[in-house]
Amino acid sequence: MNALLTAGAGLMTGAALIIAIGPQNVLVLRTGVARRHVVSVxxxxxxxxxxxITAGVAGLGALVSGHPTLVTVTVATVVGGGYVIVLGLLAARRSLAPSAMTITSGGIGGRWATIGTAMALTWLNPHVYLDTVxxxxxxxxxxxxxxxxxxAVGAGIASVVWFAALALAAVKLAPLFARPRAWRILDALVAAIMVTIGASLIISVW
Known part of the structure; x- marks a missing residue:
């Protein structure tokens, strides 16, 4: 019984940290709507x-909390924030060129380019280390x-369920995005979110 309660606490905590509009979630949403490279992402x-999660639970969280400079590295934060801002500006450019957007592309590149973007959005985002680790x-x-x-088991389940549910919901919304106007709106929202997140990261170092 205690094990279930602890796992439940992990599930709720993990969900609270994961279910937020961030770069990872935005990419899952875009690939799901475009129906391209969803499984890879x-x-x-x-x-x-x-x-x-495993690294944090294994003791890295305790280590980092004792040595905060390991995660509050100014250069890493600025680079991560700048990368997110660039992605936001690219989304803004797409929103201004709706003729280039279709349900088959949706601004999503090739498989390996998309995987690279997913890796960068995960491992170059300082918030990931602060929240998850x-x-x-x-x-x-x-x-x-x-x-x-x-x-950790509960937190891991929350992560798997959330990303799968987000992708499934995005796939279901795909028919709505058969019209370029819908892509314009989505990319405008994505641009605003990305630029805000990136700017907040950079501002946080001062």
Missing amino acids: LAVCTVSDLIL LTLGAIANSHGPQGKWEF
Whole structure:
């Protein structure tokens, strides 16, 4: 019973940290709507999340909390923020050129380019380390040697379920995006979100 409660706490905490509009979620949404490379992006996002959760629970969260300079590296934060802003500006450009957007493309490139983008959005985002490694790792370790792994199982389930559900919902919305106007609106929203996230990362170092 205690194991289920601990796993449930991990599931709720993991969901709270994952279910937020961020670069990863935006990419899953776009690939799902375009129906291109969805499985590849899901694999990158979920496997990366599981690796980060495991690292945090294994003790990296406690290590980083004792040495905060490991995650609050100014250069890494600025580079990550700048990368996200560039992606936002590319989305803004797409929103101004609707004739280039169709349901078969939706601004999504080739498989390996999309996988590379998913990797970069995951591993170059400082928030991932602060949320998944530090925060989740610290909370998990507070449940003790055995409980922290039960907590990790719950957090891992939350990650897998969320990304799969987001992609499925996006695929279901695909018919709506048969019209270029819908892509314009989506990309305008994506641009605003990306630029805001990137700017907040860069501003946070000052």
